[in-house]
Amino acid sequence: MAPPAIIAPSILSADFGSLGKECSDTIGRGADWLHVDIMDGHFVPNMTFGAPVVTKIRSHVERPKEALGKGTFDCHMMIAEPKKWVKDFQKAGCDLYCFHYEAAINSTAAEAPEATSEKKTSPKDLISYIHGLGMRAGIAIKPGTDVSVLYEILDNSNKDEVPDMCLIMTVEPGFGGQKFMPDMMPKVEALRKRYPELNIEVDGGLSESTIDTAADAGANVIVAGSAVFGAPDPAQVILKLREAVDSRR
Numbered sequence: 001m002a003p004p005a006i007i008a009p010s011i012l013s014a015d016f017g018s019l020g021k022e023c024s025d026t027i028g029r030g031a032d033w034l035h036v037d038i039m040d041g042h043f044v045p046n047m048t049f050g051a052p053v054v055t056k057i058r059s060h061v062e063r064p065k066e067a068l069g070k071g072t073f074d075c076h077m078m079i080a081e082p083k084k085w086v087k088d089f090q091k092a093g094c095d096l097y098c099f100h101y102e103a104a105i106n107s108t109a110a111e112a113p114e115a116t117s118e119k120k121t122s123p124k125d126l127i128s129y130i131h132g133l134g135m136r137a138g139i140a141i142k143p144g145t146d147v148s149v150l151y152e153i154l155d156n157s158n159k160d161e162v163p164d165m166c167l168i169m170t171v172e173p174g175f176g177g178q179k180f181m182p183d184m185m186p187k188v189e190a191l192r193k194r195y196p197e198l199n200i201e202v203d204g205g206l207s208e209s210t211i212d213t214a215a216d217a218g219a220n221v222i223v224a225g226s227a228v229f230g231a232p233d234p235a236q237v238i239l240k241l242r243e244a245v246d247s248r249r
């Protein structure tokens with residue numbers, strides 16, 4: 001059976017003027033995780049914030065009592081050098097460090113020399129490095145990346161090198177409020193068929209009008225930014241997203 005719904009509002013659409021309160025209120029309204037979008041202006045054409053801000057918002061949200069439990073900070077690292085920032089985010093209170101496959105295969109070991117002796121960073125090395133620092137690891141792919149790149153990473157008997165979640169982007173990363181790409185659903189379907197118990201996250205354009213498509217395909221971790229923070233009743237939206245996923249289990 002597919003894992004239960006996990007609703008992760010993206011704080012990119014929150015009021016940055018009162019981010020701590022927005023975060024604690026959102027957990028109080030029924031969210032499981034907070035999706036924290038980190039953009040560096042290189043991997044994506046936009047910038048958000050770094051570890052110091054995560055440290056501040058962490059003090060407003062209780063740490064999860066179990067791995068991937070309520071209050072998990074799901075940090076979506078849209079950054080060109082994912083290995084370089086693992087330690088800083090761990091210290092800041094990140095629970096799930098989700099890096100992009102496309103960035104990992106293009107970055108070098110020099111970013112974190114102790115992590116590997118190979119010249120190029122491999123996703124499995126990075127996952128093991130993240131696990132070694134006590135966090136869970138996620139791996140994300142952009143719309144143009146084939147889902148099959150994840151199979152080799154997931155089909156590994158060394159669990160230390162296997163991600164705890166895969167993120168299928170349903171928009172080009174960089175901005176909130178974009179239109180959901182239904183043509184990404186075959187990737188979700190293929191992953192769900194092959195890995196019935198995997199946490200599969202979808203991110204970009206999720207709302208009450210697109211959730212059925214994503215839930216039918218087998219996604220269980222639902223990121224929603226504008227749909228939650230732009231709603232008159234965010235708790236109701238969170239509930240609707242959860243029901244759509246859980247009713248298909």
Ligand SMILES: O=C(CO)[C@@H](O)[C@H](O)COP(=O)(O)O
Pocket residue numbers: 010012013035037076171172173174175176177178203204205206223224225226227
């Ligand atoms: O990673 C990203 C964008 O790059 C997302 O997390 C968005 O922030 C989601 O926002 P909505 O599409 O739900 O408004």
Ligand SMILES: [Fe+2]
Pocket residue numbers: 010035036037076203223
């Ligand atoms: Fe995101």
